[in-house]
Amino acid sequence: MNPPLRLTHDGPLAILILDSPPLNLFDLAMWDAWEAAVTRLSADPPRAVLVRAEGRVVSAGVDVRVFADTDPAAAEAFWARRLRIAQDLEALPCPTVFAAHSLTLTAAFELALACDLIVATPAARFGLVERKVAFTPSMGGTQRLAGRAGPGRARELVLTGDLYRAATLAEWGVVNALFPPAGFAEAVHGYAMRLAAGPPRAHAATKRVVRAFVDGGVAAADALVPPVAAALVRTEDHRAAVAAFLSDGPDHTTTYLGR
Template sequence: MSSPLRLTHDGPLAVLTMDSPPLNLFDLAMWDAWEAEVARLSADPPRALLIRAEGRVVSAGVDVQVFADTDPAEAESFWARQLQITQALEALPCPTVFAAHSLTLTAAFELALACDLIVAAASARFGLVERKVAFTPSMGGTQRLAERAGPARARELVMTGAQYRASTLAEWGVVNALFEPADFHETVSAYAMRLAAGPSVAHAATKRIVRAYLDGGVSAADAVLPQTAAELVRTEDHRAAVAAFLSDGPEHRTTYLGR
């Protein structure tokens, strides 16, 4: 049986693709595949990661049979394991992009919220609809949505269980960019490739500073900034980019080495 998730590489860009037709449901096989592939990425981080899906929908969410089969005595450990996937994805040092061309529900939306950037077709729809089974998002989606859009919006989306268009979520600051559906996958690949070709050490530093801010506010980010900046000054990428800027101007084409 083929895996519902496959990891490929396009030069410096890693591409993680959900491909479990017709609905890319999160069942045990899908979660196991996510756990394995994110572990691989953590052990050997790429320069950037693009997450996408094949098929009519990105994901119709969690297979409801999972809820029926979950032993209440094991529920805490089960959901702790799934949350660890979200946390590991979020902790990757490289830029991560989640591309949603259509419907993106529950677990898939929660994983999208763990990524640095979410891009979507304007007509794509997102939802945390766990209320339909008297549940709450348990892969970290609620709190990560609150980070992006504020607690009132997070409560609204989760408590109503409504589906929201990507264009609305872009207004809320949840979706970063909207692309035309006709050439969506090509545009997204180019978008992610630009990140992969960029200064990966500086990208990792940016992620570290933003995380410090989210964990402890401006003062926490300020506390790590001088050391982070000093580390960047010592990198080959920084020195090469400065030299190229001085000789060729701001449109210089530097090949970054990641060191």
Template sequence: MTAGPGEAAAPVVAAAPGAAAGSADTAGPLRLTRDGPLAVLTMDSPPLNLFDAAMWSAWDDAVRRLAADPPRALLVRAEGRVVSAGVDVDVFARLDPAEAEEFWRQRMGITQELERLPCPTVFAAHSLTLTAAFELALACDLVVATEGARFGLVEQRVGFTPAMGGTQRLAQRAGPSRARELVMTGELYRGSTLAQWGVVNALFGQSTFHADAHAYALRLAEGPTRAHAATKAVVRSFLDGGVPAADRMLPALAAEVTRTEDHRRAVTAFLTDGPQHGTPYRGR
């Protein structure tokens, strides 16, 4: 779904220092770069970062490569005036109904692969974020945005429903009533509103947004990677089976973390230097 009149008029925001650090692993509409322990996935298909065949193919390739060689954290961001104006409507016009189930199963697989990454994942939304892009944001662990960023699952405008898992993931974060409201009305909601709903985790100012989002994700990348992975596993177990399921798996998981180098070094540093120790984590 492309933006309506005025939706593409958001101010241009400069890229974050280090956001394109290192050599690019992916060319085309999606760039995969590295800044030390942080992987940065940047949508850059002007003017609207639409999800067309090329964008989806690039996302499929990127999440597979990340799964095969996970970073210590991932930042998803976008260049341009908008994060994404959503799905190119030509996709719906060209899709053979006989092939629709497999088509959407493959797109759902991108969402699931992103969600399964063992590292912390952060989606940074500086402006308009529609349909497929919003659904992928909801598959990330954390979402950061500007107060004025606008989010929408606006598929009802073409008589459709979100098909990459956005509805159910929005219901997880904000509750089923809010999910029905956002999807059924097709309205746009600001970052400040979604922060109140618990969908957006942090709000940053427009002028420094990309730098702030990058620093936020880099801080996670430099943290106790194995412990972060364990936290993700506990939350996933809770979402799949409730508190009893998470309780059952936690002792063995905690034992694994106990054996990590980061944990052992941090305990020693805490006892020696106190809680403000500066021992760096190594992700092991």
């Protein structure tokens, strides 16, 4: 039996592929595969991560049988473990990209929101539809959606349970880039590979500054910037890029070593 989630690599780029036909549902096997993959990536971070899916849909969300089988006495621990997957994905020091070519519901959308960047086809649809089973998103999707689009939009999307096209979510600031369906897989791979070829220490620093802002506002981010900048000044990548810029201009092709 094939795993529901595959982790492959293309040089510096790690690729997570949902492949559990026909709907890429989040059942226990899918969650276990995600937990194992994120644990592996955390232990040995790549230069960037691309998440994509095989099949007609990205994911139809949580397998409803999970709700039927959950022991109420164990529910808090169960959902804390699922939330930890999103938190660990979010905490990776490298850029992470979630690519949605079509329908992306509940748990898959929540994991997309834990990534740095979301890219999609304009007609791809997203939804947090837990209200249909009298539930609420429990892998961090609501609060991360509020962080991207504001609390009012988060309330709207979760309370209505409606589906929203990627073109609309791009206007809200939730989706970062739109690519046409033709050649989508190649375009998003190139998008992610461009990030993987970038300066890893600088990328990690950017993520730290953004996290400081999310956690503590401008003042917390400001306090972090001077030591972060000082650490980057001491890196080989920074010195090599500055020298290349001075000799070859802004389109220089420096290879970054991550040190």
